[in-house]
Amino acid sequence: MTFELTAVVPSRGFDVTLDVDEGSTLALLGPNGAGKSTALGLAAGTLRPHDGEITLDGTRLAHARAGRTEAWVAPHRRRVALLAQDPLLFPHLSIRDNISFGPRAQGRPRREAAAAAARWLDAMDLVHLADRRPGALSGGQGQRVAIARALAAAPRLLLLDEPLAALDVDVTPALRQTLRRLLVGQTTIIATHEVLDALLLADEVAVVDDGRVVERGPTAEVLSRPRSAFAASIAGLNLVSGTWTGDGVVTASGGVVHGYASHPEVPVGAAMTAVFRPAAVALHLTDPHGSPRNTFRGTVRSVEPRGDLLRVRTDQLAADVTPQAVAELSLVPGRAVVGTVKAAEVDVYPV
């Protein structure tokens, strides 16, 4: 069973078709105002489609034709939980009561709700904060409570609206890993403008622009080989998968990419993916002297404009280089080049 949405909202210039397989996560990737929040609002029931149909596990949540609503399930009956950028914890309730709010509101017995709260407090390492009020929490703690509260409501579909965007950079990696662990088996849509969220949390990515889905596919494919120019402009990462050696990733074909792990306790031999941005890649015609630790020999496949730079694709990677460099090196399709990237520019994640 799945979540399926086909909806037109003319007042917001929105016309999108989406679906999410049961237990999987879809990332809506796009800039602010692209229509990500509209998609989430339609799923949550805070917005009505002008035309379209939204179904979850075979239940019709909304159905409208030419502005006339023909079927409508109220937001509280949808089992669609929403987690926003701000934790929005109920300030008058303790952390424990915030987490048990969903089960209680759904009419489950007090003891059952308390047990669910206790379980989530433990799972999210929040036991020591259980009886505090939300006002005393840091941003990262607040968002952990908000995640626990959303999942304690046992949603059939979880909506994450830029869940990490309001947090300090030093707490986002840990929280992203926590989400990654919790989203296994949970049907989820995550709206984000951060490529890393899509890379680490989503099975599939839909790139959204101006109220339309411009590209859709498995995460690694969309991020590393975007077909449309727009997707390339916001996605476009070099991904190299392999196993962790302690200071890099060794691929199936034996190549090694040196880089730094996202967190220190990764065991040697773990499946990891090295990630680096096209702008971090330098191109040469011959092996350079000195010691950039990663070199990729390949053949130029295409050259496309990308803002002030040109994106050069070889059979192995994408590089953003200046037009001068392209002219100097005569980078045309078929030419053999060597791409180099410093180990410091390579982040390694468990993907």
Add this chain to the structure above:
Amino acid sequence: MTTTRAPATSRRTTRDPAEVPAGLPRWAYVPAAAGGLFVLLPLVALGTRVDWAGYWSLVTSESSRAALALSLQTATTSTLLCLILGVPMALVLARGRFPGRDLLRSLVLVPLVLPPVVGGIALLSAFGRRGLLGESMEVLGLQVAFSTTAVVLAQSFVALPFLVVSLEGALRTAGERYDVVAASLGASPTTVLRRVTLPLVWPGLVSGTVLAFARALGEFGATITFAGSLQGVTRTLPLEVYLQRETDPDAAVALSLLLVAVAVAVIGLTHRRGASR
């Protein structure tokens, strides 16, 4: 974990003595002090005119006790009526989406700016014996004008806007974001109202209720016009004060002081409760 966020509801904060206020010109203290004196001086003056020796017998005379009891009873009933009608009104005005909402919001304010006497005449036109609804109500055996019910209606009419305006403002400030989250967790609209919305606007609700009660307690013009001045039936404390002023000025002063004491007590009580939340 370095980001600390301000709690979503504003809390009373004590001013840090190290902070220097900006945007407070020195000269503002002079008219501000004059304004404070203007409010306090008459109240203090009232205290100096009280016949303290005879105070107890003055405020416990039969007519005084009847007026006080009637005032407390009608003001409490009016406040309850204001809550029953005003909370849904504030909700609909703050959250509802329908044409004419802004016009309605302005119309609700009319009793706030209307002279109370005019309010009384308007109420007579509606509920009086010869009023719009009065005749059909009389057929049903209901006679409202010049009864205790009329006192409650007059007080509710003038007090309702205080509750609605205060609560509607609080609802708008609180916004709907918490309500949306609560609904997404499975809470029905009534549960959202009970467990999230009302607790969030609690200080606004309390202050609105207190304002409504105080306004009901002090009601004079609409009451005397619509309900008359019958001892024990419609003669509330303000009416009693006004009547006694003609015949027994000492009693009028004593009762006035009583009303001041009740007002100060009510405000003090809710101020503390609001601060402790």
